[in-house]
Amino acid sequence: MRLSRFFLPVLKEVPADVQIVSHQLMLRAGMIRQEAAGIYAWLPLGLRVLKKVEQIVREEMDRAGAIEILMPTLQLADLWRESGRYEAYGDEMLRITDRHKRDLLYGPTAEEVVTDIFRASVKSYKDLPLNLYNIQWKFRDERRPRFGVMRGREFLMKDAYSFDLNEADARRSYNRMFVAYLNTFARMGLKAVPMKADTGPIGGDLSHEFIVLAETGESQVFCHKDLVEMGAPGPDVDWDGDLQPLVDQRTALYAATEEMHDAAAFEAVPEADRLSARGIEVGHIFYFGEKYSKPMKANVAGPDGSNAPVHMGSYGVGVSRLLGAIIEASHDENGIIWPDAVAPYDVSVINLRTGDAACDAACEQAYAAINAAGKAALYDDRDERPGGKFATADLIGIPRQIVVGPKSLAEGNVELKIRATGERSTLPLADALKSVGA
RNA sequence: CGGAGUGUGGCUCAGUCUGGUAGAGCACCGCGUUCGGGACGCGGGGGUCGCAGGUUCGAAUCCUGCCACUCCGACCA
Numbered sequence: 175m176r177l178s179r180f181f182l183p184v185l186k187e188v189p190a191d192v193q194i195v196s197h198q199l200m201l202r203a204g205m206i207r208q209e210a211a212g213i214y215a216w217l218p219l220g221l222r223v224l225k226k227v228e229q230i231v232r233e234e235m236d237r238a239g240a241i242e243i244l245m246p247t248l249q250l251a252d253l254w255r256e257s258g259r260y261e262a263y264g265d266e267m268l269r270i271t272d273r274h275k276r277d278l279l280y281g282p283t284a285e286e287v288v289t290d291i292f293r294a295s296v297k298s299y300k301d302l303p304l305n306l307y308n309i310q311w312k313f314r315d316e317r318r319p320r321f322g323v324m325r326g327r328e329f330l331m332k333d334a335y336s337f338d339l340n341e342a343d344a345r346r347s348y349n350r351m352f353v354a355y356l357n358t359f360a361r362m363g364l365k366a367v368p369m370k371a372d373t374g375p376i377g378g379d380l381s382h383e384f385i386v387l388a389e390t391g392e393s394q395v396f397c398h399k400d401l402v403e404m405g406a407p408g409p410d411v412d413w414d415g416d417l418q419p420l421v422d423q424r425t426a427l428y429a430a431t432e433e434m435h436d437a438a439a440f441e442a443v444p445e446a447d448r449l450s451a452r453g454i455e456v457g458h459i460f461y462f463g464e465k466y467s468k469p470m471k472a473n474v475a476g477p478d479g480s481n482a483p484v485h486m487g488s489y490g491v492g493v494s495r496l497l498g499a500i501i502e503a504s505h506d507e508n509g510i511i512w513p514d515a516v517a518p519y520d521v522s523v524i525n526l527r528t529g530d531a532a533c534d535a536a537c538e539q540a541y542a543a544i545n546a547a548g549k550a551a552l553y554d555d556r557d558e559r560p561g562g563k564f565a566t567a568d569l570i571g572i573p574r575q576i577v578v579g580p581k582s583l584a585e586g587n588v589e590l591k592i593r594a595t596g597e598r599s600t601l602p603l604a605d606a607l608k609s610v611g612a
Numbered sequence: 613c614g615g616a617g618u619g620u621g622g623c624u625c626a627g628u629c630u631g632g633u634a635g636a637g638c639a640c641c642g643c644g645u646u647c648g649g650g651a652c653g654c655g656g657g658g659g660u661c662g663c664a665g666g667u668u669c670g671a672a673u674c675c676u677g678c679c680a681c682u683c684c685g686a687c688c689a
Contacts, residue, residue: 186638186650187624191617191682211681265613266688283689317613317687331689383689392688458689492689526648564649579648589648 175519176541177554177566181218183207184566194390196501197322199510203570205497212319212327219570220497222518224330227496228309230361230515231332238354239413240305240334245287247311251277253286256470266314280313285466285488288335292484293472299339302474302484303347307334309493324454324498325392334489339476341463344485348380348461349417351489353407355384355457356424358491360406362500363513366456367401369429373460380461380487383431385453388502395453396440397429402449431455454499461487510571511594519552520544521610522572526560526579536578536588536603540612547612568593574610578603 183204192198200206205220216224232242248270254260260267260279268280281287288306296304309332319327336347352368359366364386371383385395387402407420428443430436431453440448466472467483474484504511512518521544525537537553544551552572554563560579567575577589582600590606591598601609 183622185623189624189682193683208681264687312689314688318683318685320683325688329689333689455689490689495689559646559651560648561650566650568649577648581648 175550175552177552178556180552182566182570183217184569192322194321194324194498194502195505196324196390196498199501199505199569200322200497203510206323208322212316212325214323214326214328219518223497223512223516224494226516226518227362227500228330228332228493231358231491231493232309234354234358234361235307235332235334237357237409237413238305238350239303240307240351240354242308243288243291243306244308245281245284245291245310247281247313248278249281249284249287251279253290253470254279257286257289257466258469259286266316268313268315281310282312282314283331283488283490284308284310284333285335285486286470289466289470289472289486292335292337293467293470296337296472296474296484298475299477302337302339303343304337305334305347305350306337307332307489321390321392322498323494326494329492330494332491332493336487336489337472337474338485338487339474341461341485344461344463344487345380346417348459348487349421350413351459351487352382352421352424353411353417355459355489355491356406356420357409359384359386359456361515362496363515364456364496364500364503365402367395367397367429367453368424369395369397369431369453370425370434371431371458371460372433378461379425380459382425382459383455384457384459385431386456386499386503387449387451387453388499389452390502391452391454393453393455394432394435394450395430396432396435396448396450398427398443399447399449401427401429454495454502455492456496456499457489457491459487459489461485505571508565509569512571512573514573517571517573518550519572520549521551521574521576521612522567523551523553524560524563524567524575524577525553525555526563526577528555528557530580532583533578533580536583540576540578540588540603540607543607544610544612549610549612576603576606576610 185202188198188201204217206214209215251260267282270278312331313328316327319325338344338347366384366386368382369385371381373381463485464483467486472484473481475481501510523537523540525533527533541551541553573593575591586602587600588603588606589598589600
């Protein structure tokens with residue numbers, strides 16, 4: 175993309191009351207624009223990152239055997255009356271009436287819809303296990319939206335729903351999602367720690383929140399510090415095999431959010447290993463058994479001829495929230511530092527003297543070579559002063575910058591800058607291209 | 613939902629107390645000088661001062677009502 179033809183409304187200033195750094199940087203980098211409280215328009219740069227994050231989530235879901243569908247944003251109130259949640263959900267649910275005076279709602283989650291889809295078509299244990307997911311916009315009319323996309327009212331969520339014959343099978347489905355989440359967040363450069371979460375009236379131990387540690391996090395969390403650096407198993411796990419050891423490895427160490435915090439158990443952790451910190455919840459997995467299948471009569475036949483409610487679990491990832499979490503975890507005083515996997519562009523080409531024949535030619539060559547290599551290049555070909563170009567490049571956080579100016583070019587060189595380290599080197603264009611993979 | 617605030621060109625804000633020709637910086641347009649880490653000069657365009665009503669010779673400014681947004685607390689991907 176040539177910057178002269180792009181739409182990148184960067185800002186030098188943001189409102190004084192925008193406190194959180196990820197929110198400031200997303201506004202300044204021209205990624206989002208607020209349209210109403212907790213409601214944002216996604217501008218081109220933000221949308222590119224959002225799609226990259228979404229795609230990583232999708233790939234890891236697919237790898238773990240989940241199957242993508244797309245459910246509507248608007249749902250029928252009658253479905254929620256079946257589950258009993260229409261009245262229970264309260265003011266957070268945005269209720270809508272259509273021209274026929276029929277009650278609709280903008281979905282805050284999709285257990286009812288997915289259960290309806292399931293019960294219409296699946297009648298036998300032979301079709302299990304099944305895990306259906308979608309990545310769709312949700313709306314929750316939060317009392318107080320804040321922190322930009324971290325707590326918006328409208329947000330993009332990946333929500334997966336597993337269906338199994340019994341609790342033992344459901345635990346295997348749960349474990350697949352547990353491991354998939356470890357891999358998902360690791361691919362984005364995040365250190366997300368699974369922590370014991372509240373299971374509410376269902377009880378049991380099958381609920382975990384995945385928490386990214388950050389000073390600006392909304393949750394107070396407590397864990398064994400080894401969990402932070404434990405890393406992810408990677409894609410080569412046996413998804414049909416026993417994942418319990420991988421899960422046990424993480425759940426054996428203490429980790430809990432404030433609601434589930436057990437001070438006595440935490441005290442049992444050696445003091446040097448205790449970590450008390452703030453965190454951002456980026457994922458939540460949950461087994462809830464027959465909570466929806468029973469009232470909604472989503473039954474399956476078992477091998478013994480029985481007919482019983484299917485056992486379900488749900489698994490959420492805050493896709494739009496992840497952008498905020500990534501920026502909170504990776505930025506400096508100059509702007510965002512995108513991890514390679516989610517960067518909106520791989521390389522920026524900066525022309526310090528647009529209009530200079532030699533500079534233009536070298537930049538065009540670099541731009542073409544990077545694109546031909548299958549990388550995404552953002553070419554700053556604007557007629558602007560160099561300072562502004564450097565500032566913009568650092569602000570929007572492209573991982574690598576190839577800087578072409580008349581002085582070094584006269585000696586046959588360009589400058590290569592690595593955004594994350596600030597490291598700069600002077601070298602021939604061909605070498606710079608090679609080092610960015612072009 | 614309780615408490616505290618803020619609404620003035622695209623953005624950040626002053627002006628409101630004490631009513632009297634709507635301002636600054638940034639951004640934008642033109643010309644020129646510039647150009648290796650957010651340049652400078654000169655000129656220019658752009659605002660029903662959140663909305664409605666009221667007081668007044670006269671309202672961004674005072675009064676009433678409404679709306680929107682932000683911040684602090686209790687709930688949540």
